[in-house]
Amino acid sequence: MGVNPMANAMMVIYPYRDRDMWVFDDEATGLVKEPFVFGVPEMIDAATATIPDAAQGFRLIFSAKPFPGYQHELLWVREEYEGNWYRWRSTGQEGWLCPALFKYFDAAPAAIYCRMEPSS
Template sequence: MTEETIAQTTDPPRIHWRRMYLISIGMILIVVGIAWQFNLLPFANNLPRQNAIMVIAPYRHQGTWVFDDSSAGLLQEPFVAGVPEMIDVIVKDIPDADQGFRLLFSAKPFPQYQKKLVWLRGDGGGNYYRFSDSDMEGWICPAMFKYYETAPKELYVKAEPMK
């Protein structure tokens, strides 16, 4: 055997640090992607939704309208300060609405929306809106920010029976 052959067979294997670094970064990205997909990242739950049209299912509880949205961390979130009366207007033709109905809402107009709400002012962390076709107004609480980063200047809503 030559000296060169002996040196090659006795040298410890070389660690390719650049390759290890790239593999590590790749593994971290995969783990973060999986955690994001399964809503396991603590900061991801606080981000507003990205849907164009959102839907909740309000129902009556202890004399007022409330809704649940487990994905937003809301349970029996009440509508207050004029909004229950606004809801009464949009559900007047829905039988048994007290038991629950579907409420679609969006910051952009969508086909067959019932009412347009116009932003009036912010107050107490929430925002006042009024129906565009009447003087009826109500306060939407800060839970709105589970759905929007900032208070939309307009909201479009539609109430439908549960099917």
């Protein structure tokens, strides 16, 4: 399990709502309207409840290592259908991250640390 050696230690995406789904675009990886599915939307809803207008977009900073100011820790649970299940440590909620995860990591990290904040 590890970080892609070509990737930054800290990565940023800007999720937003499109047709009642949380999605994100990342020109550097070729992802457009990449959806979050299977438990992750509910996790995002809970984590962004205090971010004004989060549905219009918010900043999601993430890393395989803890960093100053991280808010959420997702722990690896298991692999399934080429994706990976993670458990949000503080709530116990689980969500599946699809193979797009490997655009950022060369293998599923043991933990993913996140910070969610307004995009502006």
